[in-house]
Amino acid sequence: MTNSNQHEADVLIVGGGVVGASIAYGLAEEGAKIGILDAEDSDFSASRGNFGMISISNKGFNNLAYFRLSYASSRLWPEFASTLREQTGIDPAFDLKGKVYISVGDREFAAHAEKVAEYARRVGAEYQHDILNRADLRQMLGNVRLGERVTGGSFSPLDGIAEPLKLYSGLLNAIQRHGGSILRDHRVGRIQHQRGIFTVEGPWGSLSAPRLVIAAGLGTPDLASQVGISVKVRPQRGQMMVTERVEQSFPYPVSGLLRQNPEGTIMIGVSTEEVGYDDRTTVSVLRSLAMKAIERLPDLGSVQITRCWAALRPRTEDGYPVYQESHERPGAFVITCHSGITLAALHKRLLPQWILGGRKDALLEPFGLGRLQSASAA
Ligand SMILES: Cc1cc2nc3c(=O)[nH]c(=O)nc-3n(C[C@H](O)[C@H](O)[C@H](O)COP(=O)(O)OP(=O)(O)OC[C@H]3O[C@@H](n4cnc5c(N)ncnc54)[C@H](O)[C@@H]3O)c2cc1C
Known part of the structure; x- marks a missing residue:
């Protein structure tokens, strides 16, 4: 795919994190010609810094539809993971172990x-x-x-784990194998719409397509407003750390605390902090995460931490996903959520048919933006 003013893709996806990539994988498998436009590697990226849990048992306490959505995704995960492995040779190390x-x-x-x-x-x-x-x-x-x-x-x-970086690289690999293009350093600044065609523009040039998906994590609101959709997405920081390799000691992940990876490292986390666009680590938060883990599992006190990091979750106003097509500019879709690993299998399976003009699956219906308007009117 080259930058020009021609209409060269069926669907353009702005945002190449795990959400955009899961949708793009499904679209490409359906035979659609797709292009992903992603910003610089230095940009905020939840997909490169997350915990990799497929979390179901703590979802939707106040929203049954959200439990059902997450649960449905967990049922799709086994086939999703095995297809990805077969098609790319990259194993996302999915295990619905509880x-x-x-x-x-x-x-x-x-x-x-x-x-x-x-x-x-x-x-x-x-x-x-x-x-x-x-x-x-x-x-x-x-x-x-x-x-x-x-x-x-x-x-x-009900819960499972995957290796988030393997999942992410597997998705990008699968998209390319299905003929999709992934354009790095292609930050989109402006979106135009004329006679049913969307044109996205940046310093790199422009590209056009009849369908447009905005799945740009924290970059979503600015882009969505250009297709007539008002959505709020705020950053929520999560800090975590990883230890040296030790012998396998934890057969199950421990909720809100740790998981042990197949090669022996233990990931400990994750904080939930409202600190704006600040993705630095802090000693005080990392210490409290470590103390919480040691209080429960004292032998962790002798294990060395080798690395720590922080990343920003894209959080919608009420914490639930947003699946919204523009009323003003039909053919433009806004998709964002803060559990992109859990929902990856469902995004690949259910979103492409809707984006390509089919019906919106009943599981997705409760997650339009109308819910926020009715909540604020109530
Ligand atoms: C610490 C932490 C732990 C987490 N743990 C879990 C977990 O255990 N399980 C789970 O399900 N989820 C977890 N999550 C959430 C999960 O990581 C996110 O839901 C998911 O990664 C969001 O993916 P995304 O593609 O929407 O956003 P991102 O990964 O942030 O990607 C957005 C992409 O859009 C690009 N972009 C932005 N603006 C533009 C623009 N104008 N033009 C072009 N590109 C643009 C960015 O450069 C970026 O590459 C965690 C998140 C964090 C931070």
């Missing part, structure tokens, strides 16, 4: 058990989550030493 939660103190344990029970009441039979006493928890974790104040916890088989 997730453990560890409680400290009686009060935290009681509150957690109550929340799990309430979840089950709200969601119904699909919600699987067992409460564990301290002995059960210890057995589940392969007799790992528990902190003195650990009272118990829980296990949910």
Whole structure:
């Protein structure tokens, strides 16, 4: 694909993070000619700095539609991961192995058990989550030493993990194998629309297509406003760290705390901070993450940290995904969410048919921007 004023793609996707790439992969597999325009490598990128959890059991406590969306994605993940591996030779290391939660103190344990029970009441039979006493928890974790104040916890088989950087490179590889173009250093500044054709422009030139997907993470609002869509996306910082390689000690990821990778490193995290566009790490937050982990699993105290980093989640106003086609400029779509790993399989499967002119799947319907307008009117 070359930069010119000709209409050379069926769909242009602005934003080459995991959200844009998952959609592009699905579109390219459907036979659409696609081009991804991505900004500089130095730009904010949640897709290069995340924890890689396929999180279901903590989704949608106040929004059943969000639980259903996430759950549906987890059911699509096995086929998504195996197809990606077969087509590219890159294994995203997906494993729907479940997730453990560890409680400290009686009060935290009681509150957690109550929340799990309430979840089950709200969601119904699909919600699987067992409460564990301290002995059960210890057995589940392969007799790992528990902190003195650990009272118990829980296990949910609904959750899984993937290796986020392998997933991301696999997606980019698959897109290219299906004939898609990935244009780096192609920041889009301006979007024009004439006679059903969108033209995106930047210092690099311009490109045109009859369909346009804006999936630019934190860059989404400025672009969306040019196709008549008003959406707010704010940065939310997450810090985490990774340890040296140690022998396999944690058969399951521990919710809000850690996961052990196949090669032995342990990722510890993740913070949730409202600090604007600041993606630096801070000693105080990293220390509190490490102390939380050691309080629950004391043997971590002797493991060396080798690297730490921070990245910014793109968060919508109410925290739920946005899947919106422009009323003013039909053919332009805005798509953003803060659980792009969890939802990657669903994005690949369900979004292409809608973008190519088919119906919007019922699972996606609750996530138009109309919900925010009705909430603010209420
Ligand atoms: C610390 C942390 C932990 C996380 N853990 C998990 C997890 O365990 N599970 C999970 O499901 N999710 C997790 N997430 C969230 C997940 O990483 C994001 O939902 C996902 O990466 C968002 O992808 P994206 O493509 O929308 O955004 P990004 O990855 O930020 O990509 C947006 C892209 O758009 C480009 N762009 C912006 N403006 C323009 C423009 N004008 N022109 C062209 N390109 C532009 C940017 O350069 C960037 O490449 C985590 C996030 C963080 C930060």
